[in-house]
Amino acid sequence: MIKAIKGFNDILPEQAAKWLRLEAVLANVLARYGYEHIRLPIVEQTDLFARAIGGATDIVEKEMYSFADKSEPPTPLTLRPEGTAGAVRAVIEHNLLRGDAPKLWYIGPMFRYERPQKGRYRQFHQLGVESFGSTLPDADAELIAMTYLMWQELGLKDEMRLQLNSLGEIDERHAYRDALVTYLTDKQEQLDEDSKRRLTTNPLRILDSKEASTQALLKDAPKLAEFLGDDSIAHFEQVKAYLDELGIHYEINPHLVRGLDYYNKTVFEWVTDKLGSQATVCAGGRYDGLIGQLKSMGSDKPAKSEPGVGFAMGLERLLLLIEAVAPFDEIVACDVFVAAHPDVYSAGVRFAQNLRYDRADLRIKMASATSLKAQMKKADKSGAALTVIIAQQELDEQTISIKNMQTGEQQTVDQKWLSNKENFAI
Template sequence: MAKNIQAIRGMNDYLPGETAIWQRIEGTLKNVLGSYGYSEIRLPIVEQTPLFKRAIGEVTDVVEKEMYTFEDRNGDSLTLRPEGTAGCVRAGIEHGLLYNQEQRLWYIGPMFRHERPQKGRYRQFHQLGCEVFGLQGPDIDAELIMLTARWWRALGISEHVTLELNSIGSLEARANYRDALVAFLEQHKEKLDEDCKRRMYTNPLRVLDSKNPEVQALLNDAPALGDYLDEESREHFAGLCKLLESAGIAYTVNQRLVRGLDYYNRTVFEWVTNSLGSQGTVCAGGRYDGLVEQLGGRATPAVGFAMGLERLVLLVQAVNPEFKADPVVDIYLVASGADTQSAAMALAERLRDELPGVKLMTNHGGGNFKKQFARADKWGARVAVVLGESEVANGTAVVKDLRSGEQTAVAQDSVAAHLRTLLG
């Protein structure tokens, strides 16, 4: 007997019982994006490897340890995308979307990182990302945060996420701060773990978000990033904070908040939760005004964020059990008796024409009425439409409310109108 082939570790199947809640959550997210005037862009999952090395930074954990990279048959180095911003910028440059234009884009799909799989963190994971190009003021930063806050309200999780903000300044200001931080860390090198010692020279800002309690205690005495900000970054951050306060969005300034990718400047933010065990990031982003030029385009201000959908689904299920998947089936068409199946299928097609958007499933595989009603219940149908031999003969159907048990014989020409009333 042949050995079963299983899914790759950390790359999961999502079965029909799971995808229904995903679809409802994704539908909610997309509706909000549409209400803000954002447009979808669809991007390839494979890109040339140099794109990510140039965008993310060669000494980041993502590039050094986590990318799925391979050579194709032509000898070109290709990589499964570990994040979406670089590909979105590449597409914007390639198709002339960015120069002297304002773009508000979103994308959704799988990303890939070779990490240790754990709850909410997988090797293939799904992100929804949002990127805005051509706008440099703090008002668009605020709009993105307000958009995410609207998501949390729509999903019923507002009380379980908190917003952390920081400004990491201009590239020049950050370079000055990096020098001061490295000088401080060198004085206390014996207190650093091996990972922080390595990062101290390759990507010292990442030491700030070390999870090591001893390192965090040491950082209480480290130079503060806020003391090194340039004046323009200070004004930009103050403007953002004022806009959020006017919108009633609470936030905490976290001066140790940096992002794991090298392309960020000025605004960085994260929405975090404690409702999934240890604190986890639900959504994160910031401003990356230098990335378009870094990837070969003309200098273009840009800001965006990405959200992990696996973690979002877990959070919604954990704190808002009332947010349920839409039913797979609204109406189940039951047919029993000689020559009723063709009449049932014809009626089903007619009802689909007259009731667009309603989910109607026709019974197949036979079975008596009892078995068919059990199937209707299994699929979560609210209403059954029943055809037997007598109904076919006299041009009627029985419409049964499966919640109340009430049923009514209706002329087939009137079934759609009756269902419309019953389903509201």
């Protein structure tokens, strides 16, 4: 039997209903902040990710699903491992920054080849949000405030901790990088294997190591904050001031660097300890140089950049957290089940169709034209609050029989009884 590929999971109807509810809450908050929806392709040119994310990152080195298409010569393509690069490509390609400061969001599957584990799959789903056009710290604070409102709407406010850091500008980060490499080079034999490799490829990622021995070495290492210039410090202080004004508590995490090369200044993560070890549910930051970097692809000349800041939220992990601490109310797939005797089944179909026109708020199901007994068994399994029963007698009298599926009580009413919300509301 053919089965799903490892790490590529089916989302069955019971779970899919929870996904829809979660997505509706997130979309509602985004609309309240004035963000607009954009739909992006899941396949992009491989060079887009190599250029945007950075060739020395784990994603580009080990995790991308890449292949060549059938064109001549073949074009290297990649299933998107993250969404920001594609969103920036779309903004540039369609001139969305011309006289505007777009605020966009997208949602959908991403793809990375890594070991599948609980809440982390090879095909996973993210909500991505990007705000373009402002260098000011209020744009950073707005995104954090928006995620904070999302946690409140989902009943997760007390389960999430906000961690902040500033990466400064690229020259400040490079100066810090050199100092960190100098400090660790003499101690590299004490580093874990991943950190030894990163020392020559992406040394800032060593700060994020989960190895206790490496973290012990880092206690006396140079600190990134010592290398920040006045502008970077002032920007970060203003972000913190906005969060203080909004009553949003945060922790400064000097080892928070993010795994992608395009970030500068503010970076942040929302983490929880309710999923076992500390887990990141939402992460993002500022990327003021990325637009210019992608504009200049294929050219020797640097291109003018535009500021940007954004975040990505892992929906699998978020749903696991909701299930653990604030489960959604029971999601019922059916409110009214219509059962019709096979001899008058077409009349039942007509009744159900008319009711769908009259009551857009109701979820109405019918079974196939089997025996009435078999249809009632399906009504029991449907979770419906009411079952409408139509046989020849009801048809002759222009009535319907209604059975309360919780109490078992049954009554005969006018055919239009359910069309009135005062008689039956959900």
